[in-house]
Amino acid sequence: MRISTSQIYNIATLGMGQAQSAVTKTQEQMATGKRVLSPADDPVAATTILKLNQELARTEQYKKNIDVADNSLSLEDSTLQTVVELMQQMNVLAVKAGNTAVLTAADYKSIAAEVDTRISELMNLQNTRNASGQYIFAGYQGDTQPFINKGGGNFEYLGDEGQLFLQASASVSVAVSDSGKKVFVDIPSDHNTVNTSASSSNRALPASVVSVGQIVDQELFDSFYPEDMVIAFNANSAVVPNGPNYTVTERSTGKVLVANAPYVSGEEINVMGVSLSISGSPVAPTPASLPFNFDAAAAPIDFSANPTTVKISVGGRSETLEFNSLPIVNNAADFAAMLNAAPNAAKLANLGLTASATGFVSANGMNISVQGGNPALQSATGLATMAGVVSTNGKAGDSFFVESTDKQGLLTTLSRFSEAMKSVKDTPESKALLSDLVAKTLSNLTNSITNVVSVQGEVGARQNTLESSRDLNLDVNLFVQQELKSVQDLDYAEASIRLSMETLVLNASQQSFTKISQLSLFNYL
Incomplete structure (x- = not known):
């Protein structure tokens, strides 16, 4: 078998490279300790x-x-x-x-x-x-x-x-x-009490402020608890002489507790054992309306022959109006008379609505929703009652809330204490x-x-x-x-021995290559 000179060099290079790599790796291990x-x-x-x-x-x-x-x-x-x-x-x-x-x-x-x-x-x-x-x-x-x-x-x-x-x-x-x-x-409060607040939709500028309030008759308030109250401002025309006024209702039922009370800024308001005051100029409601649009050229309508009902809603409360009598001779006044007769009149009053020849009006600013009826009613009113129609021009007056609670915050406790001392006589x-x-x-x-x-x-x-x-x-x-x-971690004793051996192998490889590389046929010629 012949071995070329280049093979001798390649084998030597590979062997010494491997030996050198082993030495280098061991040295790196010892340097890093890993x-x-x-x-x-x-x-x-x-x-x-x-x-x-x-x-x-x-x-x-x-x-x-x-x-x-x-x-x-x-x-x-x-x-x-x-x-x-x-x-x-x-x-x-x-x-x-x-x-x-x-x-x-x-x-x-x-x-x-x-x-x-x-x-x-x-x-x-x-x-x-x-x-x-x-x-x-x-x-x-x-x-x-x-x-x-x-x-x-x-x-x-x-x-x-x-x-x-x-x-x-x-x-x-x-x-x-x-x-x-x-x-x-x-x-936890030692007694049933209230939290007062203004509605976020109030429109007064600057904003009207409600006081923290006090319980001045605990027994009376306890009989009302846990109901809440709403103080809503009405149209100025709700009182005579005309002027700012408010109504206090039970929040869950709408039951009126105080009706159309004249308002004076900062004046004490007492209701169900609670005393509070409102300061500023609360905004009155903008009335909502649904106008009628009679067609004077249409044929007369006889509701006794075409009876129907319609659901009318205001502020979450609803009533069903009945149309089952009185022929209408395209006369708006006759239609208004039917609305203002029993039993419809009481139902409209319960919703705070008035009806006239021109349409429905909600003085408290709550928008009016009408749903139902038949083609005869639509023809009489000019409203798309069967599809449903809602007024959009009403704006409620400013309102304030009195919420019953069995808890009282620390700031509220101190605030009530301070307010009571300021007003004592x-x-x-x-x-x-x-x-x-x-x-x-x-x-x-x-x-x-x-x-x-x-x-x-x-x-x-x-x-x-x-x-x-x-x-x-x-x-x-x-x-x-x-x-x-x-x-x-590295075992330094084992690594030291291994490094010595690898170094010996490397040196031996280098020295043997030196001698082998000098062998040549030319030396024997």
Whole structure:
């Protein structure tokens, strides 16, 4: 067998390259301290190393989450503690205010001024932000200021009931916030009470303001509870002499509690044991109308021969009008007479509608819906009643709501306390009402403190959970690092011996090639 000179060089190059690669790899292992430098070195070990490194990364993220969560809960805890201290100060003032036999109206105004200052302080606490600028009591709406002053002693919560969570370990997630509604609003009241608010569709500019309200006759209100009330402003023509006026109705049934009462801005409104006031110039309704369009050239219509009914609706209430008598000789006045006769007249009045030769009118501004009838009715009215027709020109007057509730927010409790002291007079009757309000304030402050302290306890329990999770993560981290070391780290003793052997092989290859490369037939010629 002949071996060419080029083959000798190729074999030598391949052998020395492999030996050099082995030496280089061992040197890299010793330099990095790692046995597996690439998945090709040990596929099974490489997979295990990847999983262990991922577990270390998760544990590191859990550590960061715990730090963030602990900071958030510490901020919440310190804020709640300040709130508790503030409420305790308010409790002292309420006890002082209970001394009605000695204090005068002027004294109460001074106390009310201090309460107002504390209300502003409390509102700032309830709108606390964290280091990221997020409101901590806004639920999921961290960018939205949760508590705003609506005027008249009313406050509104704009956040939601969401609760933010962070993962503290593979199996533990911890709430890092509490909804302001849970902490400061949904507090059990010592008595049945109300929340007052203005409709979002009110049109007055500037907006009219409803006061926070007081329960001045608890027994009467308890007999009405849990119904709500609506205060709706009517057309000025509803009273004589014409002027602003309102009607108070039971929200669920529409039952009228107070009808067409003259309105004076800021004047006290008393209904079903509730006292409140509305300030400003509420807008009266724009009447809604459905005009008739009789065809004078059409043949007479005899409803006794073509009886029908039609459903007419206003503001969610409906009545069925009957058309089964009176021949119409294309006379709008005759048709209006049938509408204003029994039983239709009572039904229209129940809906707050009037009917004339020109059409239906809803003075309260609620749009009118008509559905049903027959071709004869359509011909008489000029309205497409069979397909259904709705007026669109009405606009309701401004309205305000009095909602029954068995809860009372902390800001509302202090606001009612302040308003009562501002309006007290140096009379036995007025002092008696204030004394009753002070007793309710003390009870509700106690409930508020209990609620906030309860949330504080939950915050402390979560911080304990975080601490336990921190310790658990440290143990997991130590175990994973030990496991990773056993799979990935290099045995330096074995590597040193292997490097010596590989170096010897490389040197031997180089020296033998040197001698072999000098062999040639030319040396024997």
